[in-house]
Amino acid sequence: MERTPPWLTRVGAFAFLTFLLLFVLLGRLWNLQIVRGEEFYARSRATYVREVRMEAPRGNILDRKGRALATSRTAFNIIIVPGKDSLVPMLSPKLAKLLGVPEEEIRRRAGGKALPYMPIYVAEDVDISTLTKVEEHRPDLPGVEIETAPRRFYPYGQTSAHLIGYIGEVSKEELRRLKSDGYRPGDWIGKIGVERSYDRYLRGRPGRRLVMVDAYGRTVRILGVDPPKPGANVYLTIDLDLQRSAEEALKGRRGAFVALDPGSGAVLCMASSPSFDPNLFARRIRPEEWRRIIGNPAHPLQNRAVGASAPPGSAFKIITAAAGLYYGAITPQTVIHCPGGCYVGRRFFRCWRRHGAVNLVKAIRESCDTYFYQVALRVGPERLAKMARMFGLGERTGIDIPGEVRGLVPDPRWKRRRLKEPWFGGETANFGIGQGFLKVTPLQMALVAAAVANGGKVLRPFVVGKVVDERGKVIYKAKPKVKRRLPLAPWMLEVIRRGMFEVCNLPG
Numbered sequence: 001m002e003r004t005p006p007w008l009t010r011v012g013a014f015a016f017l018t019f020l021l022l023f024v025l026l027g028r029l030w031n032l033q034i035v036r037g038e039e040f041y042a043r044s045r046a047t048y049v050r051e052v053r054m055e056a057p058r059g060n061i062l063d064r065k066g067r068a069l070a071t072s073r074t075a076f077n078i079i080i081v082p083g084k085d086s087l088v089p090m091l092s093p094k095l096a097k098l099l100g101v102p103e104e105e106i107r108r109r110a111g112g113k114a115l116p117y118m119p120i121y122v123a124e125d126v127d128i129s130t131l132t133k134v135e136e137h138r139p140d141l142p143g144v145e146i147e148t149a150p151r152r153f154y155p156y157g158q159t160s161a162h163l164i165g166y167i168g169e170v171s172k173e174e175l176r177r178l179k180s181d182g183y184r185p186g187d188w189i190g191k192i193g194v195e196r197s198y199d200r201y202l203r204g205r206p207g208r209r210l211v212m213v214d215a216y217g218r219t220v221r222i223l224g225v226d227p228p229k230p231g232a233n234v235y236l237t238i239d240l241d242l243q244r245s246a247e248e249a250l251k252g253r254r255g256a257f258v259a260l261d262p263g264s265g266a267v268l269c270m271a272s273s274p275s276f277d278p279n280l281f282a283r284r285i286r287p288e289e290w291r292r293i294i295g296n297p298a299h300p301l302q303n304r305a306v307g308a309s310a311p312p313g314s315a316f317k318i319i320t321a322a323a324g325l326y327y328g329a330i331t332p333q334t335v336i337h338c339p340g341g342c343y344v345g346r347r348f349f350r351c352w353r354r355h356g357a358v359n360l361v362k363a364i365r366e367s368c369d370t371y372f373y374q375v376a377l378r379v380g381p382e383r384l385a386k387m388a389r390m391f392g393l394g395e396r397t398g399i400d401i402p403g404e405v406r407g408l409v410p411d412p413r414w415k416r417r418r419l420k421e422p423w424f425g426g427e428t429a430n431f432g433i434g435q436g437f438l439k440v441t442p443l444q445m446a447l448v449a450a451a452v453a454n455g456g457k458v459l460r461p462f463v464v465g466k467v468v469d470e471r472g473k474v475i476y477k478a479k480p481k482v483k484r485r486l487p488l489a490p491w492m493l494e495v496i497r498r499g500m501f502e503v504c505n506l507p508g
């Protein structure tokens with residue numbers, strides 16, 4: 001009998017081993033494919049029903065001629081779907097490379113998530129090339145989706161920014177305060193201006209999409225759609241052309257300008273300088289950008305037309321004149337001599353020039369301080385304050401945008417209480433020319449002028465004329481409101497108007 005060569009034995013052993021290994025492997029495979037295959041198949045096919053929120057496009061804000069000052073456009077956001085935040089460590093290096101942002105930025109965004117069912121916004125409003133890159137790499141990016149969402153856009157940038165306002169993510173405080181209005185975390189809400197005061201019309205109602213997603217969060221099937229209801233369009237009473245020329249005139253200065261229709265109180269123009277670009281707030285604003293705006297000493301977010309008050313100066317002479325006539329301290333024929341100022345007690349109060357003999361019309365026309373010092377002293381500070389309050393100073397006008405201040409109408413009682421000091425005669429004289437403690441907003445003074453022009457009606461001003469829903473139905477219309485009728489006789493207003501008219505129309 002031939003001996004089996006040892007190499008063959010080795011080969012045989014090797015073959016046997018190999019066979020054994022193969023058998024084990026096959027066995028495992030059999031186990032995997034046949035025995036547990038059902039389970040794997042089931043898991044890969046496992047689907048979950050998920051509700052996806054669909055943002056409602058926010059309504060437009062338009063000027064009185066229908067030009068859109070605030071509108072919405074479609075933006076593409078890269079998100080990590082809710083519940084997939086465990087994938088962040090794996091995804092962030094890949095996404096960082098694709099999007100060209102630091103990894104820490106992605107981790108920071110993931111960490112700042114408000115609630116477990118909210119998506120993580122990795123990048124917002126990305127451009128087409130980024131979108132394409134992400135789309136190409138989708139198989140490597142489980143849990144990453146591209147979301148299309150409407151995004152706020154202000155075509156005119158800084159124009160009318162204070163009036164229009166801006167939007168931002170709803171805060172915890174707002175959620176608490178507006179609980180009954182159906183706001184949810186992650187919602188956008190108007191923060192200032194018309195965006196805020198008309199938010200209930202502008203925001204619309206979000207829709208829902210019921211989708212079936214697989215284990216990787218990919219949408220398999222859409223089960224049902226409850227479409228969002230778009231927000232309504234808000235038409236301002238503002239004229240964009242007027243607004244832009246006022247802003248041009250204010251450029252580089254701090255100040256405000258208001259013009260209104262004296263018949264209705266509709267605001268035609270309301271400009272405040274310096275301004276800001278509300279587009280900065282249309283996405284989640286970066287902390288350093290926010291700090292730069294807030295830290296600016298010129299307070300660009302403040303609407304100076306309603307939110308800042310200061311002594312009005314000569315414009316107040318209208319009220320001093322009205323008080324003089326109403327309380328009988330002067331008549332239109334009363335002549336006061338202006339030698340370039342006058343003494344009150346021992347102090348000399350200057351006029352800006354020597355006016356000589358001055359009656360009421362000339363005093364208004366030439367803005368003679370001496371005349372109004374004298375009228376104020378004859379009327380007294382209490383009655384001057386009373387007339388100022390009748391004209392609406394010292395109270396909010398009730399305009400339909402937030403952030404309004406009251407200003408201040410001082411009188412001796414106020415001074416005793418606040419400053420623990422008596423009132424001096426010189427203060428009465430200063431009061432008469434709109435100086436001293438008196439503080440008014442530009443809007444309040446515009447209403448004073450309007451009341452003189454319209455026969456003594458103190459109006460409630462408004463900036464929104466109407467609101468129109470997506471089907472074109474008018475769902476809100478401004479109703480002009482007379483807050484108060486001044487007790488001034490028509491002839492009194494007529495004399496004041498003549499003086500004001502001559503300011504503008506006489507040479508010199």
Ligand SMILES: [Zn+2]
Pocket residue numbers: 338340341351352353354355356367368369370371
């Ligand atoms: Zn004078």
